[in-house]
Amino acid sequence: MLPCFPSKVRSSSPESPPANTMESKEKRRGGLRTMPFILATDVCDRFAATGFSSNMITYLTQVLHMPMVQASNTLTNFAGTAALTPLIGGLIADSFAGRFWTIAVASVIYQLGMLCLTLSAILRGTRPPPCSGQQPCQEASTGQLWILYFSLLLTSIGSGGLRPCVVAFGADQLDLSKSKKTKDKTSNFFNWYYFCMGVASLLALTLVVYIQDNVGWGWGLGVPTIVMTISVVVFLLGYPLYVFYRPSGSPLTRLTQVVVAAIRKRSAIRPNDGNELYQNREMDASISITGRLLHSDQYKCLDRAAIITERDFTEGGNPKPWRLSTVHRVEELKSIIRTLPVWAATILLVTASSHQNTFSIQQARTMDRHLVGSFKIPPATMNVFTILSLLITLALYDHVIVPLREKYASKPVKWSYFRRMGIGMGVSILSTFVAGFVEVKRKNAAAQAGLLSQPRTTIPISVFWLIPQYSLHGISEAFTHVGHLQFLYDQSPESMRSFGIALFWIAISLGNYLSTLVVSLVHKYTGKEHNWLPNHNLNKGRLEYYYWFITGLQIVNLGYYIICTLFYTYKPLEVAPLENQANGVDGNGHVELAASGVNEREIRDPEVGAARSV
Template identity: 30%
Template sequence: MAEEGIYKKDGTTDFRNKPAVKHKTGTWKTCPYILGNCICYKFYIGVFFLGLYLIALGTGGIKPCVSSFGADQFDDSDETEKKHKSSFFNWFYFSINIGTLVASSVLVWIQTNIGWGWGFGIPAVAMAIAVVSFFSGTKLYRNQRPGGSPLTRIFQVMVASVGKARVEVPNDKSLLHFFDKAAVVTSNDQTKGSINPWKLCTITQIEEHKSIIRLLLIWATGCAEVFTFIGQLEFFYGQAPDAMRSLCSALSLTTAALGNYLSTFLVNIVADFSTRDGDYGWIPDNLNYGHLHYFFWLLAVLSVLNLGVYFMVARWYTFKKAPI
């Protein structure tokens, strides 16, 4: 009878598959190990997703820096190097698209058929090689002198122009002439004997600010592409046969590469036709002498035509039946 109180009566066993002893097993003694496992698992998942977010953050930071740093290696005052800079941008986007193609096809196949370890390991090794390759050319690089934070310069113009909202400036047809007020000298611009950059800005700084605002308008139109791209990727994945989803997803991503090649082809055609009479053309090296707005009107017309073709194809398309 004494042994009956020692063992569990519900048939549970210990790690040796013997009846569990009540005072040696179970209860709160086991909870730290169980909860510790849960905590470690959640920590592992957190580290995993943190790594993915850091990759995305690093990718977003390195792409614009690489393109700008590469373009800085060419001298605009030298006609030969100026032409080479245009070629650099073509090769830059070509490299990105090749990387996207390989990642969307070869690496997807490796992840699906071999394992995620290889799928993440190969890019990690490739990135390590890229870092070593980049630093190996340090002695050859042309470095621009730091000019301070561009965001600070932008906000200085905004603060200075708002602070001088009542200051009169010469009439200007430009929509952004309000920011010219930041360059008007007043008696309150000095702080302790020196010019306060938050109250008085240079003409160059103001023109930089205006350029950023103009670019933001173009950037806003590019944001619409994000919604199109996401919907397209989801569409290709959902409508693809089960055994071909990776292939169809890669096919969706290749549209970006083909679009870049087509845009390069279009730019070359426009530049050729618009310069036949000896004019600067629509897209010259110095955009101040060109007619870039004509080119954007052409893109708008092509977009409308593309939308019409899309509606025609959408009416013709038969959707894949959802599984019951």
């Protein structure tokens, strides 16, 4: 499942180390001691990524002189590509490379992209000359844009290896702890993960953005590049402490084999008793380390892949994988299919939040940004309020909301990820709704001051009117994104958790691409005279209509999400006893599951976070 290193498969011969020796070696691997290395790595990565991209709309419009809509679409396309590549990275990690090496190599590629863009900001020939007087600004040439796109492509490829693997790699370090506490530990890990990411983003939005706006883009992009180098070193230093799960082969191959086998047996009669379907514990050992998936009654057409016929075995008695799949492998495919409707509901949430780094920053640039005396807040620093509200919400959730819920509830349970995501979606609706009214107030202030035709003149209205929409967005992210990560990690098959986390980033990718499509269509079909999203003068636009249009779409999306959660079926998991899990850890920290059977059957209830015997 996780990073792979060349080593021999653990054997059950008498030469194997005694159980107590294996137990002592296991205790030296994984656990909370690995968290400083993993979280510090991702903190550095998030600091670099946020400092690199949060103010990029300013770089594109003020340095490369791109029109606003083109710059907005460039950023959302880049964000979409960067969020799409984790699917490839997750498959590479789960199939053969392992998460450790995927993270290490991806970090280097990401750093190369940052270095290229930093050099383009320093060298004169790689950017157009500054604007002079009232003359039209010279836009970047084709060659200069190609340097930009190549740099962004490298960072997108690097993101593909980092994003799906770092989260899952960290959570897996806690997976070998006491089984009844595993749910709480992984839930807390996701909270801490997102909290640390928030702190890193906060530092980047204050320090790096200030350097970019007041010192220069060379240092403004160079600082994140240096920090990214530190993240690689810190991650490698933790190598002796990590637990490594062996990659179990391409999950896409297994899923395809299930589909092909089911099609080949489409005329076969499905038995009434699910116990008559094919099961092979030894065959599934490497992909069922902590437990085995049980048969479910959903998507019965796929069960045909596990129907046993005479033609399904070789002369040596081995099953033909393209004709016969085990129940566990069939249920892997079912588990992924079950998550898709809920997963799809998060796409529009990303579309709604994408304006925080584009149109909202352009709004802030036109407003009075004075804080103390002559000190002016950089427009992109307004995202600080998103991060602050996110951090406060995460802290209150863990230390106030959950304890109160457990104290006064009829039974001590934590809020499920479905409730958490639903709350976040509701807050996101409120965020875009409020944003529309703030835009109306901003334009009214411009009209009263006679500045509607002067897009570069500061409007006499405080930039702090934008705080509500930024803060509500942070609260929404604290609920929705953390719940979404926990949902995908928990409901994905254990051998496909990198793939599951990659789905989180694919939703972000599709959300950004959808934002590009919506912005392009709105810009094209809302006329020239009163265009909702004009290229050069936001004061004459109808940005509030765009916000309210997105609000309406989100209301419909929330209704769809509620329906999906009401009919969702959790994956049925037979939990392996703790001693069976421990027996799979060798002295090098690699994890395998012994071929011995499971002595006790337990089904984990995701709502309660505990296992019950059956």
